[in-house]
Amino acid sequence: MDWVTIISTTVKAAVGVETVLYALAAIGINVHFGYTGLLNFGQAAFMAVAGYGLAVTVTVLGLPFWVGIGVGLLAAVLLAIILGIPTLRLRADYLAIVTIAAAEIIRLIFRSVAFKNVFGGSDGQRGFSDGFYALNPFPEGDYGFGWFTFNNRVTWVLFVGWILIALSCLIVYLLMKSPWGRVLKAIREDEDAVRALGKNVFSYKMQSLILGGVIGALGGFIYGLAFASVQPDIFGTETTFFAYTIVILGGAARVLGPVVGSMIFWVLLVLVNGILSGAVEAGYLPFMAPTQVGPVRFLLVGIGLILLLVYRPQGIFGDKREIAIDAR
Amino acid sequence: MHADSTTNPVTATTERKAAALAAFKDLARDPGVPKPDPILVVDKVVRRFGGLTAVEVEHVEIQRGSITALIGPNGAGKTTFFNQLTGFDTADAGEWTFKGRPMNGVPAHKVARAGMVRTFQLTKALSRLTVMENMRLGAQQQKGESFFRALLPNLWRGQEDEITERAEDLLTRFKLAAKRDDFAGALSGGQRKLLEMARALMVQPELVMLDEPMAGVNPALTQSLLGHVKDLREQGMTVLFVEHDMDMVRDISDWVIVMAQGAVIAEGPPDTIMSDPRVIDAYLGAHHDAPLSETELQEQLHEAEAELEAEIEEETQK
Numbered sequence: 001m002d003w004v005t006i007i008s009t010t011v012k013a014a015v016g017v018e019t020v021l022y023a024l025a026a027i028g029i030n031v032h033f034g035y036t037g038l039l040n041f042g043q044a045a046f047m048a049v050a051g052y053g054l055a056v057t058v059t060v061l062g063l064p065f066w067v068g069i070g071v072g073l074l075a076a077v078l079l080a081i082i083l084g085i086p087t088l089r090l091r092a093d094y095l096a097i098v099t100i101a102a103a104e105i106i107r108l109i110f111r112s113v114a115f116k117n118v119f120g121g122s123d124g125q126r127g128f129s130d131g132f133y134a135l136n137p138f139p140e141g142d143y144g145f146g147w148f149t150f151n152n153r154v155t156w157v158l159f160v161g162w163i164l165i166a167l168s169c170l171i172v173y174l175l176m177k178s179p180w181g182r183v184l185k186a187i188r189e190d191e192d193a194v195r196a197l198g199k200n201v202f203s204y205k206m207q208s209l210i211l212g213g214v215i216g217a218l219g220g221f222i223y224g225l226a227f228a229s230v231q232p233d234i235f236g237t238e239t240t241f242f243a244y245t246i247v248i249l250g251g252a253a254r255v256l257g258p259v260v261g262s263m264i265f266w267v268l269l270v271l272v273n274g275i276l277s278g279a280v281e282a283g284y285l286p287f288m289a290p291t292q293v294g295p296v297r298f299l300l301v302g303i304g305l306i307l308l309l310v311y312r313p314q315g316i317f318g319d320k321r322e323i324a325i326d327a328r
Numbered sequence: 329m330h331a332d333s334t335t336n337p338v339t340a341t342t343e344r345k346a347a348a349l350a351a352f353k354d355l356a357r358d359p360g361v362p363k364p365d366p367i368l369v370v371d372k373v374v375r376r377f378g379g380l381t382a383v384e385v386e387h388v389e390i391q392r393g394s395i396t397a398l399i400g401p402n403g404a405g406k407t408t409f410f411n412q413l414t415g416f417d418t419a420d421a422g423e424w425t426f427k428g429r430p431m432n433g434v435p436a437h438k439v440a441r442a443g444m445v446r447t448f449q450l451t452k453a454l455s456r457l458t459v460m461e462n463m464r465l466g467a468q469q470q471k472g473e474s475f476f477r478a479l480l481p482n483l484w485r486g487q488e489d490e491i492t493e494r495a496e497d498l499l500t501r502f503k504l505a506a507k508r509d510d511f512a513g514a515l516s517g518g519q520r521k522l523l524e525m526a527r528a529l530m531v532q533p534e535l536v537m538l539d540e541p542m543a544g545v546n547p548a549l550t551q552s553l554l555g556h557v558k559d560l561r562e563q564g565m566t567v568l569f570v571e572h573d574m575d576m577v578r579d580i581s582d583w584v585i586v587m588a589q590g591a592v593i594a595e596g597p598p599d600t601i602m603s604d605p606r607v608i609d610a611y612l613g614a615h616h617d618a619p620l621s622e623t624e625l626q627e628q629l630h631e632a633e634a635e636l637e638a639e640i641e642e643e644t645q646k
Binding site: 171174175177178179180181182183185186188189190192193194195196197198199200201207211321322 | 475
């Protein structure tokens, strides 16, 4: 087994593209679920409309890169409003059902044959990221130190991605320290009490949905730009559930929880993957075919997460006192 | 008098109470009797759940600056009526005015902003917020509650300090100052009631509506809570509360409104209201003390005997 490769890819995963884009999606989920108590199970849809907004604007309409970013963000805001108006007045579980359905509808529209000339069907769209790489200040070559070495394209994506994460965390930190964040947290606890104190609960939930959706949309951009393409099936429900896993792993309602959660999640996945495929190749696991490595790593990581929930339900950064209150 | 109200001059205390009682002195005991200076006037409010009419209040007025109790047997529609008035549920028909302003169809948060604040029968402490955060939330027109201003702490920090100071005063009054940094979820049931009341006062309301403020509170704390409710009147607020405990109603209220089966059936001062025949009927049933006639008694006896015989026969046949 090639331990150096396994360990170096694992270490790289801690700051890699997946970590960045899932961290952004999870920061958005944390605003929705962690702070406001909104069960948004359609985060993948926010990422999808952003990614496709950018892709279609650039490739189909032939407009510049920045217009594409604007269209993507606007699409995320619109999606939040359209999802929110009918559901935010209802009980929390309705939002969960509607968002998961809406996300699937959006994914199926993107992969439909009828709109193949716009969204590209199941192949998706490609060739819209040139504008982004044209801005790349890093000349050709490798950057970084030790195992953290990436080529100039990936370096540029990671550079932008981590700046977006830092900005998102800063905004979430400032907001959640403020009276605005206090209203959100109060809504999570009991929205009738908040209403009785003269706050417009609907308006705050909508603001939360938009904010979290837009942060998730940044994750959609990062995906599209890093892989220079978008495909509909990337934005399936499992993307949303990974983001939820990451939030709970890191600790809900903690500013850095989703970021650290995303790092741990991807490090674990890559490590387990590396060890398993290494072991299968070397013949240590005769009962496993190389194609089974993918599913089995999720299985193992899933078991690990269950154990974490049992022994540390508050996540990495959570406060045990809060969980104890919840259990009453 | 409770120790807390010593902060107010004793003369003022008696004056407020006397003024409230004087206003009620010559009123008729009929449901919907007009009050000299009503803060809340309710007309023909109806709420139906399917075939069940939960609330059907013809007319009722709440006197400004008084403590009015709303009592009635279980299922009388008291809480439903509260929900209609505070915008937590939509009435099927009817209208009501608060300080002369029509309030039907106004959403709950605007009702609170107008100065009509309620508490809940099942206490709604915001568990995973600290006691202090609970209090701060009650303050109105906070600059930092708008999204963009929230990002610039300098815009709201000054106001936040003022709010904190006001909250600290209230917490001291309600003897919760030592708990200010604890999670509200860690408080006892009675302390949560106190917190909920204190939080409602942060809104600076004119009418405080308390839904069963004494439910599930231990007797020691009851006295303290009673003192706080009386205190609200001393500070010029109007109180309307739902309660089952008649001792408490007698102790603190200036006027009592009785509801049964959704309608207001009687009004009156607390010391005589429970002897009103309409109220006794509502609580105990209309015929509870009517003697059975001789023939009815005979009939019942025969029925019982026949049943007994049938049973014995059944047993022996087995």
